[in-house]
Amino acid sequence: MLTKTKWALLAATTAxxxxxxxxxxxxxxxxxxxxxxxxxxxxxxxxxxxPGGMASSLDEDDTRRDATDCQGLHKAGWIEPR
Structure with missing residues (x-):
């Protein structure tokens, strides 16, 4: 069970x-x-x-379905949201 303190810590970490x-x-x-x-x-x-990192062919069906690759490249500064 989450105590009030643990809940506050979880919320702060998530934020x-x-x-x-x-x-x-x-x-x-x-x-x-x-x-x-x-x-x-x-x-x-x-x-x-x-160096970039975007696939050469993109499909709307792949929206929000390649999290690890996109997050890593975004954090590296090689790709950015449109």
Whole structure:
């Protein structure tokens, strides 16, 4: 059972995590092209001057379905939300 103190700590940690990620919902890894080191989520674009990381072909069906790849590339500064 969560005590009031533990609940407050959990809420603060979650808030810090969301603010560090810009509160962005990356979704999950339920797509066909997960864990391939390319972001398949069409909500993102490559950042000019970086190696990038966007897949060459994007499909709206992959929205929020490639979280690990997109989050890692976003945190590295190689891709950004549109």
């Amino acid at each position: 810090l995590t969301l603010s560090a990620c810009g509160g962005f919902d990356y979704g999950d890894d339920s797509g066909l092209w997960t864990m391939d080191r390319e972001c398949d989520d069409p909500r993102f674009v490559d950042v000019p001057g970086t």
